[in-house]
Amino acid sequence: MFDRNDKGIMLKAIMVAAPILLCMGLLPVLSFYIEKLEEDGRAEIVEYIAIAQAAMAVKFDAADLNGWQTGYALDIVRHVAGASSNDSISRSEFLRSADNFNRDLGKLRAMRLDHDQRSLLNSVQEDFNRFMALDRKIIALYRAQDAASQDKASKLVMNEEIRIFNHISESANTLAVSITLDLMKKVAQSNSYGIVARWMMLVMWIIASAMGFLLVRLLHKWLSQMRSLMQKLESLAGTDELTQLPNRRTWDLQIEMMLATARRYRYPLAIALFDLDHFKQFNDTYGHPEGDRLLREASLLIKSRMRQSDLFARFGGEEFVLALMDCDLPQAVTRIESLRRNLPDQQTFSVGVTLWQEDERIHSTLARADKALYQAKNGGRDRVVSVEPPEPGRQQEAAD
Numbered sequence: 001m002f003d004r005n006d007k008g009i010m011l012k013a014i015m016v017a018a019p020i021l022l023c024m025g026l027l028p029v030l031s032f033y034i035e036k037l038e039e040d041g042r043a044e045i046v047e048y049i050a051i052a053q054a055a056m057a058v059k060f061d062a063a064d065l066n067g068w069q070t071g072y073a074l075d076i077v078r079h080v081a082g083a084s085s086n087d088s089i090s091r092s093e094f095l096r097s098a099d100n101f102n103r104d105l106g107k108l109r110a111m112r113l114d115h116d117q118r119s120l121l122n123s124v125q126e127d128f129n130r131f132m133a134l135d136r137k138i139i140a141l142y143r144a145q146d147a148a149s150q151d152k153a154s155k156l157v158m159n160e161e162i163r164i165f166n167h168i169s170e171s172a173n174t175l176a177v178s179i180t181l182d183l184m185k186k187v188a189q190s191n192s193y194g195i196v197a198r199w200m201m202l203v204m205w206i207i208a209s210a211m212g213f214l215l216v217r218l219l220h221k222w223l224s225q226m227r228s229l230m231q232k233l234e235s236l237a238g239t240d241e242l243t244q245l246p247n248r249r250t251w252d253l254q255i256e257m258m259l260a261t262a263r264r265y266r267y268p269l270a271i272a273l274f275d276l277d278h279f280k281q282f283n284d285t286y287g288h289p290e291g292d293r294l295l296r297e298a299s300l301l302i303k304s305r306m307r308q309s310d311l312f313a314r315f316g317g318e319e320f321v322l323a324l325m326d327c328d329l330p331q332a333v334t335r336i337e338s339l340r341r342n343l344p345d346q347q348t349f350s351v352g353v354t355l356w357q358e359d360e361r362i363h364s365t366l367a368r369a370d371k372a373l374y375q376a377k378n379g380g381r382d383r384v385v386s387v388e389p390p391e392p393g394r395q396q397e398a399a400d
Helices: 004-025 027-036 039-077 089-109 115-142 147-190 193-227 229-238 248-265 279-286 288-304 329-339 362-378 392-399
Strands: 269-276 311-316 319-325 349-355 384-387
Touching: 039 089, 039 115, 039 147, 089 115, 115 147, 229 248, 248 269, 248 311, 248 319, 248 362, 269 288, 269 329, 269 362, 279 288, 288 311, 319 329, 329 349, 329 384, 349 362, 362 384
Parallel strands: 349 384
Antiparallel strands: 269 319, 269 349, 311 319
């Protein structure tokens, strides 16, 4: 799953995260020292801790946003298909990070800040709004599908967008440093020098550990993204995300190769359509997460019982398609009956199966299997209905 370099990066991330876990264990001790502070200054210190945490959250959000923006921005520069799609990995994570950043800016805005800090926060908000407006313009240009607009989008990404975001990062960092220094001053004013030293060490330890962990995490994201970019694009294009089965696009490609093999060696080729019985009722009763789980487990179970020469794909929803190489109709029915046994949650499949006729278009075979599936569902579900292919003469008449 991970190569040696990835394992090294992960080990570093764990080593950096260990002090953070230790700091979490020291929180009760930190609470004890807060209780020892003078009554008049305790509430103010607690408030400043919350402000400092909110400021650090904004800073970390900016780093996270930059990491995901870099990924999909590179896709735009390289004109990778799907780079501007809202449901692509880098783009969707960028939008999620942008929402988190805007949310945490709002939280910090509601807190008590001095005049300079609030001006700095307003500047970050204005830059962020300009950044998102520019991003929408870049995406619109990229989606225009002409070379001039896409080149203009690439130049905006590499120049104006980077400049604005650098300013956001600098302002967020300055704001976080300013608020952290104020926190340290309040602690120093409220307690003895010994407790002040512990507070400063603790605050700096938490900040350093969190920043180190974040940098390692972003580095790992970056390396993984650059290394597996093409693999992810290929996998997303040909694999159903939920079940990890081949999708309709992969089916269309691989079935043609199976048809060529069956035609060359005169192998019988059985085509079957599967439909999970009462799936909508299952979803309504147990919820969509349970429905997704059922589809994954049923797919995995059926796939584990197949031969390497077979092709099992998801057509969409609760419908699946199966191609059985070198398998006549009675053999196909027997094999499919065995595939339907012991499904999770006592669920059942209705199946329609037929044989592909040589020189017949696969769409015609699928239509015949679909009619058989319709008969299976109308006949009470939880059954396999087979349909013989038409005689060659009748097949030609139907085609005419």
